[in-house]
Amino acid sequence: MSLPPETGTADAGESLVAPGAGPAADGERPARPVPEATVSRLAVYLRVLGELRDQGVETVSSEELAGASGVNSAKLRKDLSHLGSYGVRGVGYDVTSLQGRLSAELGLDHRQSVALVGVGNLGHALAGYAGFAGRGFPVSALFDVDPDLVGIEINGIVVRHVHEIPEACAEHGVTIGMVATPGPVAQSVCDLLVRGGVQSILNFAPVLLQVPGDVEVRKVDLSVELQVLAFHVARRHTAGESATGRGAEVAADPAGTPVGPGAAGASGDAHRESNGSVVSRR
Amino acid sequence: MSLPPETGTADAGESLVAPGAGPAADGERPARPVPEATVSRLAVYLRVLGELRDQGVETVSSEELAGASGVNSAKLRKDLSHLGSYGVRGVGYDVTSLQGRLSAELGLDHRQSVALVGVGNLGHALAGYAGFAGRGFPVSALFDVDPDLVGIEINGIVVRHVHEIPEACAEHGVTIGMVATPGPVAQSVCDLLVRGGVQSILNFAPVLLQVPGDVEVRKVDLSVELQVLAFHVARRHTAGESATGRGAEVAADPAGTPVGPGAAGASGDAHRESNGSVVSRR
DNA sequence: GCGTGTGAATCTCTTCACAGCA
DNA sequence: TGCTGTGAAGAGATTCACACGC
Numbered sequence A, B: 001m002s003l004p005p006e007t008g009t010a011d012a013g014e015s016l017v018a019p020g021a022g023p024a025a026d027g028e029r030p031a032r033p034v035p036e037a038t039v040s041r042l043a044v045y046l047r048v049l050g051e052l053r054d055q056g057v058e059t060v061s062s063e064e065l066a067g068a069s070g071v072n073s074a075k076l077r078k079d080l081s082h083l084g085s086y087g088v089r090g091v092g093y094d095v096t097s098l099q100g101r102l103s104a105e106l107g108l109d110h111r112q113s114v115a116l117v118g119v120g121n122l123g124h125a126l127a128g129y130a131g132f133a134g135r136g137f138p139v140s141a142l143f144d145v146d147p148d149l150v151g152i153e154i155n156g157i158v159v160r161h162v163h164e165i166p167e168a169c170a171e172h173g174v175t176i177g178m179v180a181t182p183g184p185v186a187q188s189v190c191d192l193l194v195r196g197g198v199q200s201i202l203n204f205a206p207v208l209l210q211v212p213g214d215v216e217v218r219k220v221d222l223s224v225e226l227q228v229l230a231f232h233v234a235r236r237h238t239a240g241e242s243a244t245g246r247g248a249e250v251a252a253d254p255a256g257t258p259v260g261p262g263a264a265g266a267s268g269d270a271h272r273e274s275n276g277s278v279v280s281r282r
Numbered sequence C: 001g002c003g004t005g006t007g008a009a010t011c012t013c014t015t016c017a018c019a020g021c022a
Numbered sequence D: 001t002g003c004t005g006t007g008a009a010g011a012g013a014t015t016c017a018c019a020c021g022c
Helices: A036-054 A062-069 A073-081 A095-105 A121-127 A130-134 A162-172 A183-195 A222-238 B036-054 B062-069 B073-081 B095-105 B121-127 B130-134 B162-172 B183-195 B222-238
Strands: A092-094 A114-117 A139-144 A157-161 A176-179 A200-203 A216-219 B092-094 B114-117 B139-144 B157-161 B176-179 B200-203 B216-219
Touching: A036 A062, A036 A073, A036 A095, A036 B222, A062 A073, A062 A092, A092 A095, A114 A121, A114 A162, A114 A183, A121 A139, A121 B121, A130 B222, A139 A162, A157 A162, A162 A183, A176 A183, A176 B222, A183 A200, A200 B222, A216 B222, A222 B036, A222 B130, A222 B176, A222 B200, A222 B216, B036 B062, B036 B073, B036 B095, B062 B073, B062 B092, B092 B095, B114 B121, B114 B162, B114 B183, B121 B139, B139 B162, B157 B162, B162 B183, B176 B183, B183 B200
Parallel strands: A114 A139, A114 A176, A139 A157, A176 A200, A200 A216, B114 B139, B114 B176, B139 B157, B176 B200, B200 B216
Antiparallel strands: none
C-alpha cells in the first residue's frame, strides 16, 4: 500500500546542519524523503571523502568520487541532489564541506552510543573492532549470559549480564544495539534492548526479529552472503563452460567508465569495479 | 563462544534435487534470469525450510513460509515461480523437496570450498563460525601475513602465509574467498585469490576491490550498516519528537502495511520485521 | 474452498541527456 | 569550457488480483 509517504515531515527542525565544516550557509531543508537506496551509499561516499581528505585532496568531481565509491557519476549526483546543492558547477565538490554535510545527514554529529549483546566468537571480534570507535560508534556496553564472560573486560568495557540490559541502555542513552548471540536467544535479547529504549538494531543472528514499529532492524547474515556467491559460481558452471578462470580475463564493462581515482590505481592489468547495494526495509 | 549455531538442517547431502534432477529434464529450464533480488531471498527461504523440517513440518503454504521469512506471500510465490512450479495448488509446498530445489539452485549440491585470508580479530571469529561448515561452506584454508599467526591451527586448519594463496587455492579448488584483512592490504590479497582461480569473494575490508569481470565480489561493511541505522535514529529525531520509546509503543508505519504474516490479528502486541542486506555486485 | 502461479499495475531505483551556471 | 543538478525515459522489483488446478 502506498499510504502517506510521510506527508507531514512536518517540522521545521533546523537543528541539524553541520556546524564546523560547512557553515550551513544556504539553508537547504527540502524536507524530501531521501531514498533508502541512497542512504546506504551516502555512508560509502563519506568513507571515501575521508580518505581523500587524508590525501590532501580539496575538491572532487562527481566522476572521481563516484569512481572511487564504485558507482557511476549520474547516480552519485542524483544521490547528493537529495541533500541539496553542495557542488559548484564546472568545479566539483569541496571535500571537507561535503564530508560535513554527509555526516550531519547520517546523524553522526549526534553521539551514537552502541551496545553489543553476545560476546562469544563473533561478538568478541566486534567488540574489538577498531573501525567502530573510529567512525563515531563507540561500543559503550557489553552483555552476555555466560558466567565465564560476565565480568571480564574487553577494551576497557566490563561485560555485564543481559538482565541489566534495559537499565544499562537507558542509562547510557544507547541508540543502537547489536545482537551477536545464538539464534535461539536473539529474540529475548532483542526484547530487552527495546525495553531499554534502543531504536535501531543490527542483527547478526540467523533469525527474524520481531520488533515494535518504531524500531529499525537491519540484518547481517553471512551464510546468506556465501550462498548468493555460491549461486553465481553455480550459474557460471551451468551457463558458459569456459576455462575456469585462471587467466582471469577482463570483461568489458557494460556500463561505466573505469575512472580510476588518482590513487594507486589501475596500473598493470585492467580491472573493474562496481558496487551496488540492496536493502530491504520494513 | 559462538555465533548463531546452525540448527541441524543437516546438510541432507542426498535428498537434494528431488524432481527430475536431470538438467533440462523436467521441462524446467527456462534459462531465465532469476532476479538478483530473488537470489538473496532464496537463501533465507532455505534456512527457514530447514527449521521447519527439523520441526517435522512436511508442507507449508506460501503464506506461512513468507511470514517466517519476513516477506509477503506474493513476493515469495513470485520468487519461487522463477524456479518453476514446485507447489501444489490448494495445498502448498512440500518442505523437503522445495528445500532440495533451492539447494540445487544455489549451487549447494556442488561442494564449495572456502578460503579465508586474515585471521586477526574478525577473521579469527569467522574461521570458528560453525554456521559456515554447517551450511555447506567448510573453510578449507586460512592465510595471514603475521608470523605469529602463520603456523597456528584453528579448528584443525593450519594458517599458511599469504604467499601460498595462489597454489593453495588452486590445489583445494577454492571457489569462494573471504577477505578479512586491514583495508590497505585487501587489494593485494584479492589479486592473489584471483590468481588462485577464486571466482567469488566476500569482502569485509572497507575498500573497493578491483577484480576481473568474471569474478564476483560482495561486500560486507559493518560501519555502513551502523551509519544507516544512525540515519534512521537521526531522522526520527528530526521528524516526530514523540516520547522516546520506553514503553515501546507501536507507531503507525509511515509508509506501508505491517506486512504482518498471515492473520490480521497479530498475536500479542504488534510487531514488525525488517530485513536488510548490503552487497555490492560486480 | 483453498492456495499456487502469473499477467498487469505500481512503485522504486537507475540511467540518460541536457539546460544552466561558474 | 567543464561539471553540476535534474526532468524524463528506462529497468527492476513489488504488489495486486484473479484464473486455474487440486
